[in-house]
Amino acid sequence: MAHRITVESVADRARAAHIREMLSERFPKARIREVSVTNAYTIDKTLSALDQKKVASALTNPVIERSSFVSVIAPKEFGMALEIGFLPGVTDNVGNTVRQMVEDAIGKKFKASEAVYSSVFIFLSGTVTEEEAKRMSLELHNPLIEEAKIIPAWAWKRGHVPLRVPKVTLTASSKADIVDLHVSDDELVRIGKEGILGSDGVRRGPLALSIPELVAIRAYFDSLGRNPTDVELEAIAQTWSEHCKHTIFNDPLDEISEGIYRRYIKGATERIRKAKGKKDFCVSVFKDNSGGIEFDEKYVVTHKMETHNSPSALDPYGGAMTGIVGVNRDTLGFGLGAKPIANLYGFCVGRPDEKRTLYRNKEKTAELLPPRRILEGVVRGINAGGNQSGIPTPLGFVYTDDSYRGKPLVFAGTVGLVPKKKGARPLYTKKAKAGDYIVMIGGRVGLDGIHGATFSSEDLKSGSPATAVQIGDPITQKRFSDALIREVRDAGLYNSITDNGAGGLSSSVGEMAEQSGGCVVDLAKVPLKYPGLSPWQIWISESQERMTLSVPKKSWKKMKALFDKHGVEATVIGEFTQSGSCVVTYGTKKVMDIGLEFLHDGRPKRQQESKEVEKIERAPVPAKDVQHMLPTLLASPNIGSYAFISRQYDHEVQGTSVTKPLQGPGGVNADAAVLKPVPDSNKAIVLSHGYAPSYSEHDAYAMAAASIDTAVRNAVASGASLSHLAILDNFCWSSSLDSKRLYQLRRAAEACYDTAVAYGTPYISGKDSMFNDFRGYDDKSNPIHISAMPTLLVSAIGVMKDVKKTVTMDVNHAGDVVYLLGDTEEEFGGSEYARLLGLHEAGDVPQVDLTENLKTYRALEKAVDARLVSAALGLSRGGLAVAAAKMCIAGGRGMSLSLPKKAPHVILYSESQGRILVTVPKAKAKKFEELTKGLARVKLGTVIEEKNLSLAVGDLSFSWSLSELSRAYTKPFKKFEV
């Protein structure tokens, strides 16, 4: 029998007030007088009266709350009640915590079939119609994962509010089906695109396998004299997916037979490492879950940047949250386990004020979430995932463009720290050994995220499975993170570890089996969230918060005890072997037996052809509103402040923060962050990013070069050293089978090679997401295709010797001399200035002068090292005027500058790369000028105490008060502050 306890806070009105404000703002016509909130916990377990008393006492803080098992606590007067709770099978973190509290209170454990389900009652008083309540409920819940029940007051008063028990009931077969691949080509196409036809007549969801791939699979099984099982086919689909195998980067493109990844990305790293010789600082590149470089003689620092675009399009909150806790596992899964020490984020979304309604289906029943909801959701997702995990978030960005309206890009990254050795054993390498147990730790397996890997290899359209949506559980992960990093790793109890991400067990076990030479797994041993899953579902489910370990049999007992103490479930599900095969059973029945060689290398390569995108003559970008343009640029969501995000992400936890995400008293968002991860070392880590997607359609080569140049520039301007700086590439493309997109990709990759090699900054890890397309319908049911513009996020990570030499952007002393390093050309193509004028196709795109920039960066590095620089900022979107404004807003002081004689709009707003604004104390100016002799260096003027920015160009002079600039700068996301 189930019981429901409802708990109301008598003290806390903040959450209810927040809902009221939000609804009043979005539904100005409805008159909401009051909102109140009651939490409900439905306990699906029989409780005695005494048990109920104990539970109530545990769940109620008498200072602030009251509770009832008898009826739902509701206000005396209300018009509408909403009850919002999760759909069956969705991770319910609150429910899980309450279950543990109940167990603790009554001293009895729950059975597997018993559970606690959380829901929230929201009471609206005032005049709200049922129809309005329905629309309001859509602001308060996501129908893909939650259900909202609307109960008008009259119905409520009539009586009983039924209990909500969203229990999963599945009746799937525990047998594996045989899939006949000797079928027509049409049927093969359908199997590839829509999935295996189940015995219930329903297709199981995309395998994303092409005809040549399916034919190769058929041939392999023909050679074994049988057809594949569904488990085998699903597993191959996961392993061969674009998501896991990066087929577009690895398959031949034009004459590049080894693929662009090997030639341009890996190729650059190999060349740089060779040239560095003994000074090579790479420790582990491309082969592990994260990339690792040397921090000092004792530590390795790791970095990995992920994308979680498709899931975030459907459920922004869950998508972003699983994105960040997922990439945390790429840190825990580096070597034998690194400790996550910083999270990073990046959100590319549609314009938040855009009002178009778009649908996933022609019938217009599946509406796409508007950009505002997407942004709110992803912001909340990283908040929950990062803050709850106790990992600081010192750096991130927001970028908006209509091309992200269909599918947002959500970047999530994690930096880690791991000692090089424990005793004599290196901690940055690993190898599963034959005879080791295969141990799964963390959460249990459900239907969550089935087909996540193959799904992200497809466009987003109406058939996108809701099971691709997942919610993270950061606390479960924090428990095993603590257990691993503090105790199990250093006790030397396992030989290898990896994350269960895309593809679930099929990927993690499959990958580790390559290290040992084989594996045998019994799926019946895998702990499940609820009964009734088919073997193929267990094998590929992407249920979160799980890792797989390779554990010597003699270590198992000790490990189990440690995990038990931390409240972490750990289960032996099989054994690594050297049979050369991946064997999977369900109980005693064999459901998969595939040679590892075929599984990992059997995919037929596909020759890709690119087609040159013709260059078009670009009209020049005219001068317009030069005075007015600066506040307009500062108020652009691509330049202005997103302080509402920075302040809600904990950037102080772990006590390692050196520079803040908002720099200076004026709080300007930084494009770099510095942290000091080891208490007794003065070394610091510099993190930065660069991106210039608006340059892509002009010239993808220039876009990639500018992205890398910007990341490097941002790092050096903060105090990083070029001799100890690595980068990560993160490609987000669209329609990647299109030959023109492939041309852009090839050009971008070429720039990646040239630029990285010139700067000596090796790639240590990368990621690609190649189908950021949305195919759906507009409000007239016309088909519509939105492709995200080709986007390359470059993340840099460097080590600086002395944290005390860190540089921030805030100007800090009147009288300091202001210099501009680097030349300014008329380069407005894809610039924020041109875009704000609506000139998306005009202007020449900024080109990167590698030789000159390298000299500039090296000189700046020396000047910083000699402590000559009091503030610095790399110039990026919006050019010189924006950079000067940001430095002034940050520092709360002005500048009086006389700029080189050029057309005013050019010198103020052109986005030429390789430029940095620097302030130098007067007493050190001479030394600075000596150090930068022979470079493109101009003395512009001084920092002034007056809160005013004045820029003279020849006879013309422009001037703005800091308060005007600051107002503009903080404007773009004002609405999100609430």
Place this chain on the structure above:
Amino acid sequence: MTTPRVLIFSGYGLNCEEEAKIAFEESGAIADIVHLEDVIASSKMLKKYQIAVFPGGFSYGDDAGSGKAYGTRVSHHLKDELQEFLSRDTLMAGICNGFQIVTSASILPGALIANDSARFTCRWVDLEVVGESPWLNGIKTLSVPIGHGEGKYYDSEKALDLLESKGQVALKYVKGKMSSCFDLPANPNGALRDIAGITGYEGRVLGLMPHPERGSFFTQLPHWTYLREKYEREGKRVPKHAEGIQVFQNAVKYFT
């Protein structure tokens, strides 16, 4: 002269134990991070320690109320042990989530509820010391960071009057150098009577929302690059520590 030993609780989502350990060790104590289950399993363990700390974090994800699940577990399983610990001349602190835990476990009065903004907030605050506690000896004001979603101190008016009359209010949010410099409201969460921290057991137990351990070193300060420029021009040395470290030094001094 004894070097005090500090037990820092961990587990279930607490996450500030390492920076707490660093601050204590920097101040001369010996600090151990111990999982709650290990303390429960070994009933005599607390006897070895002079200082016990519930650090910050997100125990049980704040689900069903911050500090509630951890606090319930503490009061169910460690009530007698903690009473025995506090009956000795010991010190205890609950920082941030730890403060929420010690109020939930009824070691200190009152409760912490959602910030008025209904959102997690990470920033620096200024505090005035208004009560007496060994933790706060000789400190008048203190600027350190906060990072919490449920940090609004709450109790009935009567209870608050009593708390103030007994001198148990230790720290109040005030407009000081950080909130002035960064143009932020003094009270970051709507805490009643601007209460940031309170004491119990004659001042030996301190509960506070702000994080002195995250404001213990110079390079943790939000404006340290500015201060560095200023000090260098004035010919002054750049210091190693920041104000927060005093709290931990005080705790160590109490036993030495």
